[in-house]
Amino acid sequence: MVLSLKIDKKEVLRYLGYGTKSADDNINKIIDECIEILKNNAREDYIYEIFDASLEENVIIDDGLTFLGNDIKKHLVNCEKVAILGATLGREVDVLLRRYAKNEASKAIILHACATALIEGVCDNAEGEIKKKASENGYYITTRYSPGYGDLPLEHQAQIINILKCDKKIGLTVTENFLLVPSKSVTAIIGFTKQQTECKKGCKFCSNYSTCKFKKE
Amino acid sequence: MDILKNKIVYFDGGMGTMLQSSGLKAWELPETLNISSPELIIDIHKQYINAGCDIIKSNTFGANRLKLKNTEFSAEQIISAGVKNARVAAGDKLVAMDIGPTGQLLQPLGTLSFEEAYEIFSEMAIAGEKSGADLVLIETMSDTYEAKAAVLAVKENTKLPVFVTMTFDEKGKLLTGGDIQTVVAILEGLGVDALGMNCGLGPRQIRELFLTLRDCTSIPIILNPNAGLPVTENGVTHYNISADEFADEMKSFAELGATIIGGCCGTTPKHIAKMIEKTKNTIPQPIIEKEITVVSSYGSSVIIGKTPVIIGERINPTGKKRFKEALREADIDYILDEGFTQVDSGAHILDVNVGLPEIDEVQMMVDAVTQLQAVIKLPLQIDSTDKNVIEKALRIYNGKALVNSVNGKKEIMDEIFPIVKKYGGVVVGLTLDENGIPDTAEGRYEIAKKIIETAEGYGIHRKNIIIDTLTLTISSDQAQSLVTLDALKLVKQRLGVATVLGVSNVSFGLPQREIINSTFYALALQSGLDAAIINPSSEPMMKTYYSFNALFNYDKQCDKYISKYSNVTPQKAIDMDNLSIEDIIVRGMKEKSYSAAQKHLETEAPMDVINKYLIPALDIVGKGFEKGTIFLPQLLLSAETASNAFDAVKDYMLKSGIKQENKGKIVLATVKGDIHDIGKNIVKVLLQNYGYDVIDLGKDVPIEAVVEAVKANNVKLVGLSALMTTTVPSMEATIKALRKENLACSVFVGGAVLTQEYSDMIGADFYAKDAMASVYYAQEKI
Numbered sequence: 001m002v003l004s005l006k007i008d009k010k011e012v013l014r015y016l017g018y019g020t021k022s023a024d025d026n027i028n029k030i031i032d033e034c035i036e037i038l039k040n041n042a043r044e045d046y047i048y049e050i051f052d053a054s055l056e057e058n059v060i061i062d063d064g065l066t067f068l069g070n071d072i073k074k075h076l077v078n079c080e081k082v083a084i085l086g087a088t089l090g091r092e093v094d095v096l097l098r099r100y101a102k103n104e105a106s107k108a109i110i111l112h113a114c115a116t117a118l119i120e121g122v123c124d125n126a127e128g129e130i131k132k133k134a135s136e137n138g139y140y141i142t143t144r145y146s147p148g149y150g151d152l153p154l155e156h157q158a159q160i161i162n163i164l165k166c167d168k169k170i171g172l173t174v175t176e177n178f179l180l181v182p183s184k185s186v187t188a189i190i191g192f193t194k195q196q197t198e199c200k201k202g203c204k205f206c207s208n209y210s211t212c213k214f215k216k217e
Numbered sequence: 218m219d220i221l222k223n224k225i226v227y228f229d230g231g232m233g234t235m236l237q238s239s240g241l242k243a244w245e246l247p248e249t250l251n252i253s254s255p256e257l258i259i260d261i262h263k264q265y266i267n268a269g270c271d272i273i274k275s276n277t278f279g280a281n282r283l284k285l286k287n288t289e290f291s292a293e294q295i296i297s298a299g300v301k302n303a304r305v306a307a308g309d310k311l312v313a314m315d316i317g318p319t320g321q322l323l324q325p326l327g328t329l330s331f332e333e334a335y336e337i338f339s340e341m342a343i344a345g346e347k348s349g350a351d352l353v354l355i356e357t358m359s360d361t362y363e364a365k366a367a368v369l370a371v372k373e374n375t376k377l378p379v380f381v382t383m384t385f386d387e388k389g390k391l392l393t394g395g396d397i398q399t400v401v402a403i404l405e406g407l408g409v410d411a412l413g414m415n416c417g418l419g420p421r422q423i424r425e426l427f428l429t430l431r432d433c434t435s436i437p438i439i440l441n442p443n444a445g446l447p448v449t450e451n452g453v454t455h456y457n458i459s460a461d462e463f464a465d466e467m468k469s470f471a472e473l474g475a476t477i478i479g480g481c482c483g484t485t486p487k488h489i490a491k492m493i494e495k496t497k498n499t500i501p502q503p504i505i506e507k508e509i510t511v512v513s514s515y516g517s518s519v520i521i522g523k524t525p526v527i528i529g530e531r532i533n534p535t536g537k538k539r540f541k542e543a544l545r546e547a548d549i550d551y552i553l554d555e556g557f558t559q560v561d562s563g564a565h566i567l568d569v570n571v572g573l574p575e576i577d578e579v580q581m582m583v584d585a586v587t588q589l590q591a592v593i594k595l596p597l598q599i600d601s602t603d604k605n606v607i608e609k610a611l612r613i614y615n616g617k618a619l620v621n622s623v624n625g626k627k628e629i630m631d632e633i634f635p636i637v638k639k640y641g642g643v644v645v646g647l648t649l650d651e652n653g654i655p656d657t658a659e660g661r662y663e664i665a666k667k668i669i670e671t672a673e674g675y676g677i678h679r680k681n682i683i684i685d686t687l688t689l690t691i692s693s694d695q696a697q698s699l700v701t702l703d704a705l706k707l708v709k710q711r712l713g714v715a716t717v718l719g720v721s722n723v724s725f726g727l728p729q730r731e732i733i734n735s736t737f738y739a740l741a742l743q744s745g746l747d748a749a750i751i752n753p754s755s756e757p758m759m760k761t762y763y764s765f766n767a768l769f770n771y772d773k774q775c776d777k778y779i780s781k782y783s784n785v786t787p788q789k790a791i792d793m794d795n796l797s798i799e800d801i802i803v804r805g806m807k808e809k810s811y812s813a814a815q816k817h818l819e820t821e822a823p824m825d826v827i828n829k830y831l832i833p834a835l836d837i838v839g840k841g842f843e844k845g846t847i848f849l850p851q852l853l854l855s856a857e858t859a860s861n862a863f864d865a866v867k868d869y870m871l872k873s874g875i876k877q878e879n880k881g882k883i884v885l886a887t888v889k890g891d892i893h894d895i896g897k898n899i900v901k902v903l904l905q906n907y908g909y910d911v912i913d914l915g916k917d918v919p920i921e922a923v924v925e926a927v928k929a930n931n932v933k934l935v936g937l938s939a940l941m942t943t944t945v946p947s948m949e950a951t952i953k954a955l956r957k958e959n960l961a962c963s964v965f966v967g968g969a970v971l972t973q974e975y976s977d978m979i980g981a982d983f984y985a986k987d988a989m990a991s992v993y994y995a996q997e998k999i
């Protein structure tokens with residue numbers, strides 16, 4: 001496997017709790033090793049589909065799939081369509097995370113951080129593709145919104161996996177408790193709207209801004 | 218199956234594709250149409266029959282109880298309707314009961330157990346047979362373990378033939394990382410009737426993969442590719458290969474050796490009709506037995522008989538005090554460590570022997586294999602004298618194992634061969650029998666011959682036997698080493714099977730054993746030894762291995778030899794030898810701490826070493842972590858460094874017979890339903906460092922298992938972790954269960970979504986905001 005994406009070491013350090021501080025040689029060396037490990041073992045699989053959306057009492061996708069909660073409704077205000085996205089680094093990354101958790105916990109958490117940076121990169125990539133498709137058809141897109149954000153129930157993971165056939169197509173599954181497996185995976189909803197609204201992207205717009213240990217300063 | 222004899226056999230094409238074009242929504246389950254619109258399904262089946270198919274697949278791909286959970290139908294109802302619909306259309310053609318993946322990942326990655334998967338597939342297979350299916354097609358599998366559960370379910374519960382097709386990516390890998398040879402090893406081992414590929418790719422992308430498959434397999438090949446790759450235009454997905462192009466590609470596969478062909482996503486009756494038209498005069502290629510000896514794990518295979526193979530011998534209690542202790546304490550982590558060390562040292566296969574008279578060997582073997590295969594990609598050698606141990610291990614093993622061993626005794630062969638026939642495997646045959654070990658090479662060769670012939674009588678091909686001509690100790694009978702080597706040559710020449718030896722026996726009772734061992738190893742390699750059971754951490758043995766490969770032109774351009782022996786690590790600028798053990802721990806210099814601790818142990822008492830150096834060093838790091846000057850990775854690195862120093866202390870105490878003082882037992886678990894256990898693992902490392910005996914129950918731990926562990930070990934402190942809001946209720950239920958039993962233990966909790974408030978609400982005694990907080994709490998409580 002050759003990764004198409006580069007892993008941003010600054011992001012890795014942020015996930016490890018370093019904020020904007022830098023790490024010593026010892027840790028930097030392990031980060032490099034982990035990036036190398038991911039290069040050989042991670043996949044960058046994603047799949048998305050675009051559906052019609054109607055915003056009534058709840059958000060309804062493809063004439064039959066309902067998303068519950070007010071926050072997703074707010075997020076998708078004025079949207080006519082949504083892209084639903086599933087992305088995963090695959091199973092081998094999970095095997096390696098387990099392996100290092102057994103006897104090298106330091107490497108395990110660094111690998112976690114690198115994998116998190118990578119899966120976010122995969123999603124950014126997919127979002128770029130979706131954005132291009134949207135703009136070709138005269139739409140602007142919203143940011144990514146995932147089950148578990150705000151009051152959008154985690155239960156929707158199962159419906160997203162099903163509607164995209166993620167299990168069959170990219171090997172992304174969901175457990176009975178709505179956790180994604182493989183663990184380094186994301187599902188997200190992106191709205192398509194004709195109206196250009198102010199892009200509320202970035203840490204400052206998050207409700208946890210004041211307390212978050214991982215914010216980008 | 219008779220149908221496979223004289224002609225190319227035709228499967229039908231896609232069902233989902235046809236249903237979508239008749240209006241099926243993405244969120245609807247296509248299988249429910251078997252009951253709600255049988256005419257629609259029957260019509261599609263008929264179109265394929267009219268196109269000329271020999272076998273049609275019932276519309277039952279996802280008809281399992283997990284996927285149907287939120288519908289009003291049972292798996293049996295949907296399958297019964299699905300198979301009957303196909304039956305109506307099929308006439309005198311065959312109906313394949315179609316079984317797809319469960320949609321869940323099996324443990325250890327997911328939460329579905331192997332036995333649950335087996336149950337789900339059994340229910341499907343039984344319903345399929347009852348409703349009149351002629352065979353079972355297990356398809357679109359991306360995990361050999363799930364495929365194995367399905368194959369066993371079909372074989373043990375029905376009389377139907379089993380076909381299996383798996384889905385590969387363009388590089389020929391499954392989603393689990395397994396390659397084509399590995400898949401072939403496992404599925405042929407399980408005795409499936411035909412195997413192949415479906416879905417994922419179109420015919421153009423599978424060409425190379427198909428050729429690899431053809432060179433590996435000795436049974437009929439099935440190819441059901443997609444109609445090319447998916448393309449989305451105006452929101453509609455279609456596939457990019459026309460019926461004509463599809464048919465041309467499939468024709469060339471049939472000419473090259475595929476015997477059962479059809480289509481998957483995007484293929485329509487038109488594709489299939491064209492394919493049949495173009496191949497109706499194609500004569501199937503004969504299927505050739507591939508005479509190679511292969512063992513595999515879930516993700517990689519090892520060929521025995523080409524270049525020398527190293528079987529790591531370290532997972533074995535014989536003569537090892539510490540290992541025996543680990544077995545008695547069920548300390549799987551110790552076994553895993555032995556595994557990791559051997560992987561890093563260059564082993565190709567790991568021998569697993571966990572036999573000790575006072576323990577339950579079956580359970581220990583099952584646990585060890587389960588845990589090893591969860592984290593180590595090398596194939597395993599199941600090593601036991603108990604047939605129950607071998608059978609249980611082979612059943613749950615995700616691969617084609619080496620089995621150690623049978624010998625020429627009839628009773629032993631009659632016990633072991635049927636098990637190997639059922640589950641697959643390569644068996645080590647020891648050249649001894651009821652009359653003992655022959656002291657001539659001819660005598661040992663005769664037994665080897667008998668073993669192979671008996672195996673063949675059980676339907677086990679001779680490629681799946683490797684012969685051990687037995688290394689004896691030269692200090693008791695010096696002539697025997699030559700007999701072993703001569704027997705090796707005879708077996709290679711006359712029987713043509715692969716060979717194996719446990720090398721280290723030869724030097725028992727002699728000084729500097731590695732000198733004799735490594736020389737004997739070289740002689741054995743020269744005499745035709747294919748696999749050696751050795752300690753891969755032994756430098757002299759590995760020197761022999763690398764130099765032999767260079768001298769025999771196996772190691773091209775001496776690449777491996779050079780990369781192994783030309784690199785001398787440059788010394789760092791600071792004089793590391795003068796660092797104190799505290800410095801070593803604070804800096805996280807893992808490879809230095811064991812010897813540094815040993816040095817202190819020469820002059821100081823073990824407990825003094827711990828209390829004067831190790832704990833204070835850990836405290837420095839812990840404080841730094843709290844203040845925010847040291848970050849989590851450094852904290853853990855120091856913990857691991859300290860852990861190596863603790864190992865030195867432990868080894869010293871074991872050797873000198875000093876009883877260890879233990880601070881107390883703590884149970885840790887990631888609660889039922891939750892699979893995110895990194896936080897728990899971090900806490901475990903730190904608690905172990907501070908001398909606590911951690912009973913790690915793992916992740917997705919049933920409530921009863923926590924209660925039981927607390928009861929059985931009289932535990933006073935329990936740590937629970939949960940990542941998601943959806944699994945916190947299960948944390949609460951676990952705490953309630955502990956309270957209900959009136960167990961006098963405190964419970965601390967941690968995890969991303971937890972807060973002090975949440976922790977109070979679910980009745981925990983303490984909320985650990987980070988890993989160090991749990992250490993402080995433990996110190997307070999125990």
